[in-house]
Amino acid sequence: MFEVGVIEESGAAEVALDPIRTRLLALLVEPHSATSLAAIVGLPRQKVNYHLRTLEAHGLVELVEERRKGNVTERVLRAAAASFVISPTALAAVAPDPARSPDRLSARWLLAVAARLVKEVGTLITGAARAGKPVATFALDGTVRFASAADRAAFTQELTAAVAALVSRYHDEHAEGGRDHRVIVALHPSLRPEVTRPMDAAAVDADLDVQIEIQHRPETKES
Template sequence: MKQQVLESYLVELPEQAMALLNPLRAEILGRLTEPASAAELAREINEIPQRVNYHLKALEKVGLVRRVGTRQVRNLVEVLYQAIARTYILSETLNWPKETVDRIKDQGSLSHLVTAAERIKRDALVLLEKSDQQEEIPSATLDALIRLGSSEQRSAFVQEYVQLVNRLVEKYQSADTGAASYQVVLALYPKPVQGGEEQ
């Protein structure tokens, strides 16, 4: 049932790029590194199952998720979906002007940043409740500030950053499907200063 998920996928089709701009679809993709049904995803993200199902079909249509099996739940048969990759990179070869691609990259990244931040907040609140019940919750946080002199330097930093993390993931990824799962989120954005301006 479970299929191999790519560490990264180069998005070269405009319809796939457009699908990634939707924050809810980005959230769904982020949670589909393991097989799940529409009902299961809806519970996780506090959404209506019909809405999640609609977005799953849209993501499947453009090839970003695939059906990987079914399971019986009471009298219903649930379809299980899985994302094709953990991270998505917009290609420079998309048939759009470079300015449009850059704008979509920025908008898509910001939408995903908001969605990821909301997910982290929800997950942290659940884990805090477990921690209050004397359950040990292992976690780690890295918060760093870096000054990058140009857009080229920024792109090079992000590319090397992703490669290093992917190597770490591959090195420590357990083949045991029963092993504990940990969520890893990477983000890079301009540091806001007071008044909403970027630093």
Template sequence: MTARPSALLDTLDAAHLALAPIRRRILAALVEPASAAGLAEQLDMPRQKIGYHLRALEDAGLVQLAGERKKRGFTERLFVAAERYVLDPALLQAAPPDPDAIEAQDRHAVDHLVSTASAMVRDVARMREAAAAQGARLLTLTVEADVAFATPADFDAFSNDVAEAVAVLARKYAAPSGRRYRLTAAAHPAVARPAPTRN
């Protein structure tokens, strides 16, 4: 079994476990399956201490059993961690957002974009874990493009064009039954990227 590509930290307990320095070292080492004894040797730590932290990480679902193997007359359990962890943005909010207030916001409001992006991170991460547990594929779509606007009026016109295009697609793909999908179109200022180096 290979490492899970990502895992969601959606409780404060899980976040605290993953952020503790010793456990962060263990999680980083478990991108490839390893046993408590192997980790103890790799991290130069007592096996008993590694075992204690491994049990806590396993109970929290931050590592999973990757298999077992016979070694010197006993059975070793091999564990694997996710390659990366996604922190549920809702954990950092003082209170959950009011859905009615969010719907009433202007579509250009930064808070609306942040709230929508946070919900997407949480929901997709949870669905991905559920699909992986069932051995199923999670169908998603990501479309990205860079655009540039000479004036604020151009941005407003582009926003209207996108809204109209999405509305047309939503009407076209509105089957009375079947799996529902959430389409989110968002735009924000592009972050400057370093130019690629040439050999």
């Protein structure tokens, strides 16, 4: 089982977003049969089995084993991943494109960049899984507390200069056999612990949003 699964097909996304099937996926982090799940969720076994067949048809759950009990074969299933993310590929017609409005001080532009990241890395993961190869990735995740807006602005300027210098040092446009990598550095306010609903996010100071992106050509498949 993978820690994170990527849903790229619109049909699979629709299936996964059904409340009953979402609950079944959560329970299927551990192997279960339709019978054991029916007892947990309080639904008839036949109805649970229907949902499981639908999830299996879209690759969201997988068969672990079959147990023979008298004249009945009990199928034990498990989720294909412990958690799932829906790629913007599943909503291709309305997927965000950061190139349409490259306002780097906009929180919505940052969201578009993040959506593109999910799309591209999801495509890489899918292609790498089919090829039986790993994907070379790297990420940094941390928190910095600024004393003032001026400190925040100075930080972003220094960060921009530092990353630009690194890119300039290592980027080789004519490297034979080289491969482009996308570099994204993002900075945004951390949500307060008491923010538990999407509407509460409005309490976050919008003027703190700063995003920096330094990029080369995007990758679309794992070679």
